[in-house]
Amino acid sequence: MNMIFSIKALTKEYNGRKVLDIEELYMEKGSITGIIGPSGAGKSTLLYILNGLEKASSGEIFFNGKKINGEPDIEARRKMSMVFQKPTVFNMSVYGNMAYSLKLRGFSKQEIRNRVIELSRFISMEDKLRQRAVTLSGGEAQRLSLARAIIHRPEVLLLDEPTANLDPANVAMMEKLILHARTEYGTSIIVVTHNMFQAKRLSDNSVFLLNGNVIESGSSAQIFGSPQDTRTLDFIEGKMIY
Amino acid sequence: MEYFAEAFNKALSLMLSLDPELYGIILLSLKVSVIATLISTFIGIPLGTVIGLNKFWGRTALINVTNTFMGMPPVVVGLLVYILLSNQIGLLGPLRLLFTPTAMIIAQVLLATPIVTGLTIVAVQGVDPLIKKTSVSLGANGLQLMWLVIKEARYAIGAAVITGFGRLTAEVGAVMMVGGNIRFQTRVMTTSIALHKGMGEFQMALALGIILIIISLLINSALDILRGTRGASDR
Numbered sequence: 001m002n003m004i005f006s007i008k009a010l011t012k013e014y015n016g017r018k019v020l021d022i023e024e025l026y027m028e029k030g031s032i033t034g035i036i037g038p039s040g041a042g043k044s045t046l047l048y049i050l051n052g053l054e055k056a057s058s059g060e061i062f063f064n065g066k067k068i069n070g071e072p073d074i075e076a077r078r079k080m081s082m083v084f085q086k087p088t089v090f091n092m093s094v095y096g097n098m099a100y101s102l103k104l105r106g107f108s109k110q111e112i113r114n115r116v117i118e119l120s121r122f123i124s125m126e127d128k129l130r131q132r133a134v135t136l137s138g139g140e141a142q143r144l145s146l147a148r149a150i151i152h153r154p155e156v157l158l159l160d161e162p163t164a165n166l167d168p169a170n171v172a173m174m175e176k177l178i179l180h181a182r183t184e185y186g187t188s189i190i191v192v193t194h195n196m197f198q199a200k201r202l203s204d205n206s207v208f209l210l211n212g213n214v215i216e217s218g219s220s221a222q223i224f225g226s227p228q229d230t231r232t233l234d235f236i237e238g239k240m241i242y
Numbered sequence: 243m244e245y246f247a248e249a250f251n252k253a254l255s256l257m258l259s260l261d262p263e264l265y266g267i268i269l270l271s272l273k274v275s276v277i278a279t280l281i282s283t284f285i286g287i288p289l290g291t292v293i294g295l296n297k298f299w300g301r302t303a304l305i306n307v308t309n310t311f312m313g314m315p316p317v318v319v320g321l322l323v324y325i326l327l328s329n330q331i332g333l334l335g336p337l338r339l340l341f342t343p344t345a346m347i348i349a350q351v352l353l354a355t356p357i358v359t360g361l362t363i364v365a366v367q368g369v370d371p372l373i374k375k376t377s378v379s380l381g382a383n384g385l386q387l388m389w390l391v392i393k394e395a396r397y398a399i400g401a402a403v404i405t406g407f408g409r410l411t412a413e414v415g416a417v418m419m420v421g422g423n424i425r426f427q428t429r430v431m432t433t434s435i436a437l438h439k440g441m442g443e444f445q446m447a448l449a450l451g452i453i454l455i456i457i458s459l460l461i462n463s464a465l466d467i468l469r470g471t472r473g474a475s476d477r
Binding site for chain 1: 370372373375376377378379380381382383386390393394
């Protein structure tokens with residue numbers, strides 16, 4: 001099976017405290033992998049390390065079979081994109097925001113225009129292309145963040161709680177866009193979420209993290225249908241876990 | 243009050259007189275300050291962005307030095323440049339730049355660069371860290387990240403440049419020392435004001451001061467309009 005990420009003996013420490021300690025973890029190419037777990041489990045830290053925004057303390061990470069060790073070069077980073085929990089738009093127009101990652105990669109003006117128009121229709125923002133992005137609502141800004149992250153058709157999309165604090169209509173549109181990226185662009189997606197229903201709905205595979213350790217990973221059907229570990233079951237059932 | 247009103251009237255009539263000497267002084271003042279501000283901008287913005295964006299050994303000390311130089315007394319800068327350009331002892335003496343507009347520009351660049359750099363550092367540090375992370379996560383390299391951060395902080399950086407320019411148009415100590423206030427050669431508005439004050443012509447000095455303030459107000463208003471227009475039409 002083709003793996004987009006293979007992780008071995010990965011650790012991350014802050015001031016001597018281990019916040020991530022993963023023996024082994026594999027993420028399938030072309031699939032949606034949900035990372036679930038309580039606050040402080042190390043979910044976001046894992047995404048940051050995969051994207052190269054933070055360095056691992058030790059261990060090995062393979063991206064497409066190539067060792068990156070949490071410090072991917074620009075070539076590897078340009079195959080990825082990340083969307084954060086807080087909607088983050090640049091202080092320019094909606095068009096400028098959507099075009100940003102394409103301009104970084106030297107796309108032609110015509111290609112940029114075509115892709116921006118196509119995707120802006122998909123997120124129902126074709127009439128707002130000239131509007132300043134900082135004037136958008138939270139939901140619109142997050143849709144724009146996601147569109148900007150997938151417009152260059154990345155191999156991997158890393159999502160850190162992308163729909164937290166959004167209303168159901170925006171959540172539905174975001175999920176539609178995530179599935180669009182997977183189906184149309186073949187993008188592998190790794191999504192951190194607190195929302196169990198969303199993880200179940202979206203993910204092909206799921207990983208349950210607790211205190212920096214992988215407690216259980218596998219197909220979402222198995223994790224949500226018949227979890228092997230009682231802690232996973234407790235978490236899925238909404239019981240408190242410390 | 244009457245005295246000030248008379249000075250104001252004198253300032254207006256001077257401006258309307260189209261006196262070649264006065265306009266020569268105004269033009270030289272603007273030329274020296276604008277060139278010095280441009281050079282300081284080209285040095286200060288990239289330098290301030292690099293310092294503001296990156297963490298490296300000695301960064302705090304560098305910021306402290308920059309902050310100290312922001313308040314550097316102009317006469318000290320003037321003295322340093324004077325010694326540097328002095329025919330007898332200066333390293334750059336053979337270039338024979340002392341008492342030329344070039345010497346005045348050099349002194350003013352030394353005065354404005356720390357201001358533009360220091361205020362750019364503050365502007366860059368004020369940009370939301372998530373903006374920087376988003377840019378990197380979307381694939382920006384170091385230069386692309388720098389450019390985005392400069393664009394995000396453009397209003398604050400614009401204010402840094404205006405502050406630097408304001409400091410230069412008001413500066414007298416350094417340009418007097420390295421320019422020498424030579425009529426038709428290195429006399430600028432501020433040194434001219436100092437000269438008239440020294441000669442006891444207070445009303446004339448005040449009139450020139452009013453003209454200087456009017457010019458600064460016009461330039462700042464023009465820059466402000468430019469900032470506003472750019473802000474509204476950014477794409």
